[in-house]
Amino acid sequence: MKQLLKSAKSICALVLAMVLLMSMSTVAFAADNTIDTEEDISSVLARINAEYGTNIRELSESELIQYGLTAAEPQAAKSCEPVDLEETLHYIAEVQIPQFERTTQEANAVKAMLFDEVSKFGTTAGTVVARKAIDYATAAVEAYITNDSYGNTVWGTIVKSYCIANPSQSTSFIPFTTSATHMDGRKTIYWTGEGDYVSYINGTYYYLYSGTQYASMYVGDY
Numbered sequence: 001m002k003q004l005l006k007s008a009k010s011i012c013a014l015v016l017a018m019v020l021l022m023s024m025s026t027v028a029f030a031a032d033n034t035i036d037t038e039e040d041i042s043s044v045l046a047r048i049n050a051e052y053g054t055n056i057r058e059l060s061e062s063e064l065i066q067y068g069l070t071a072a073e074p075q076a077a078k079s080c081e082p083v084d085l086e087e088t089l090h091y092i093a094e095v096q097i098p099q100f101e102r103t104t105q106e107a108n109a110v111k112a113m114l115f116d117e118v119s120k121f122g123t124t125a126g127t128v129v130a131r132k133a134i135d136y137a138t139a140a141v142e143a144y145i146t147n148d149s150y151g152n153t154v155w156g157t158i159v160k161s162y163c164i165a166n167p168s169q170s171t172s173f174i175p176f177t178t179s180a181t182h183m184d185g186r187k188t189i190y191w192t193g194e195g196d197y198v199s200y201i202n203g204t205y206y207y208l209y210s211g212t213q214y215a216s217m218y219v220g221d222y
Helices: 002-032 038-052 061-067 085-113
Strands: 128-134 137-147 153-165 171-183 188-201 204-218
Touching: 038 085, 061 204, 085 188, 085 204, 128 188, 128 204, 137 171, 137 188, 137 204, 153 188, 171 204
Parallel strands: none
Antiparallel strands: 128 137, 137 153, 153 171, 171 188, 188 204
16 A cells, blocks of 8 residues: 555656646747847848738837837736737738728728818807727817708818827827818718827837728717
8 A cells, every 4th residue: 555655656746747847848938939139020020021011110219209109018018928029920911901901092092082072151169079989099070060051960160180099009000190071961071090000019119001091970970
């Protein structure tokens, strides 16, 4: 019986030793695959850009200032574990950037067919701020609401258009220019914004793509 117990203890000790060894190997493997040098990052970026024809790159210090970004980690990324850079960039190049391209094409196609409706209407006493969520930001317009000659509620004069960026996200849309135009008998405002998409990965900001986003704001929703 004692011999049996001794053998059981030996087996348990062997199993525990193997589990510990495997755990240490996994940690070592993860450490060996951590991409943390400029040379490693440049190599990954070169492979991704060559494969997909993209232009993903690290943002320079001057670009961070231009975008209004800092080296501080975005709030959304603070609770996240480091990710595999190459795997993440593959996803961005295969999924996100094609979506950015489609959105840009759609925005420009509609914009090319629009003309601003210049009929003059009376206006309400105050303006209304209309907001609409877009990819990684919020489109916004300040405008008047009024009635046309048939008594329909329509948009009046557009005071300004702008975009609210959200750099706390791991991916952000940073706008440079925005515009807004009446459409559909002034029942809708068509907003467009041109800017850059950037992403924060493992402590570094990357430029992803330059494109256009759009939003339609129906007067009845405001």
